[in-house]
Amino acid sequence: MAVIRDVMPVFELYQPASIDDAIKLLDKHGADALVLAGGLDSMDWLKDRLKKPKAVVDLGQIKELKGIKETNGGLEIGAMTPLSEIVRHPVVREKFSLLMEAAELVASPQIRNQGTLGGNVSQDTRCWYYRGGWTCYRAGGNICYADTPTSVNREHAIFDADRCVAVNPSDTAPALVALDASMVIRGPKGERIVPAEDYWIGPGIDITRMNVLAPNEILTAIRIPPTMAGAQFYFEKVRDRQVWDFALVNVASAIVVSGEKIVKARMVVNAVAATPRRLKNVETLIIGKARNEETADMAGKLAVEGAETLRHNAYKVPLMRNLVKRAIRGAGATWTS
């Protein structure tokens, strides 16, 4: 295959200075445009020549998309804020350290300096058949190359697969769902707010997209309400290498305990399905119970009910079960970096 894999295809670059200008451009160019944030996902597509957009809309010059603001006990984080800035932010560290831990475990220091929160949550899946340019369901074809008897599918889904078995690779996504965040989306018709847990969509809804963004919409900010501020947080990411790698499974939980009993809980697992998986049944189960081994055992078992494994990913079931148990025990945190 005589494909040049080291130079991006030619494109027209737009560097709008405001969100409104960016939306006008996206509205005009539609599917011919690629939105560029930190570039770490986009440039792979371009360099591999799997996407040849006519126009690239670089959001890097839009000042209103950057920075972290305090709002009534919560935070509003501009979608173009680099992950390393989020990790350093004093309020994130003090009240919402779950997000700090998740952001700190993303990829490598350089990528955290370049990569943005909006990009991390909106990135495309990393299924290598799909990223390799195979015309699978997600790419508009009619087969899933990751779900055949000979497929290598160690990283793929154990829940909610619908033709496509790819997973959502984000680390910050489950943390945001656990923090009850909401996503601020701007389009030609104005602004809409979507709860974080409804931001991602599975293949059953739209097999070609990972989230609800229409081609002419931009994720402008992420709002974190005070709901879970200062709760007991737990984040753990399991991956093959301690740097760079995407999660095999990660877990994010926010638990509020009063008088030895759990009174409020949000628990989310990612990299097991095409969307972050909020474990509502586990949350309901653990309310009123103590954070002990017994509760952890029950929760772990319940969490993985209904899992359907592929040839090479059965290990994800005990892995997820144990991560949920550890999240409930709240001990043995192993996050690094």
Place this chain on the structure above:
Amino acid sequence: MKSAGVTSLATAVTTATVAQAQTGPRLVGPGDVPVTLMVNGKRLELKIEPRVTLLDAIRNRADLTGNKRVCDRGTCGACTMIVDGRTVYSCSTLAIEVQGKQIRTVDGLASANGAMHPVQQAFCDTDGLMCGFCTPGFVVATVAVLEKHPNATRDQISKGLDGNICRCGTFVRIMEAAMKARTVARG
């Protein structure tokens, strides 16, 4: 592969188009456009396409070939540069995006009289390299860590160098070099 890429860069150049700003956002490219970079304290005026990465711009157009192009995908660290005080993968940054920012490459570390930067000297003294291809990236990342934490612990160094990889496996000596450079490197 590499030469094929460079050729395509040269031949794909169409007419230079910096669209005349009508109303609304400026269209840049797809042909050559003027890009001004501040590299190692010097102003660099280039005419490049918007699709050219910071790494390619600096290596191919400015002849500063210290930082290496290895994976070209942000997964090895050999192209690490410091942009406004933060390490970045220059292979995954468009040159046009970092106009107006202070860019530092490995080429700018030695002093004007040719004396090596203390970090470079430490890498030599401790034999912190084998084939040397990853070294420029490691040196830049080490400089960034030590400028942030002049008395960095082993832990801080290893976290700071997390985003660089050495396929020869000289990590122990690299750590030794960084620890040694702590005491001598000051900016």
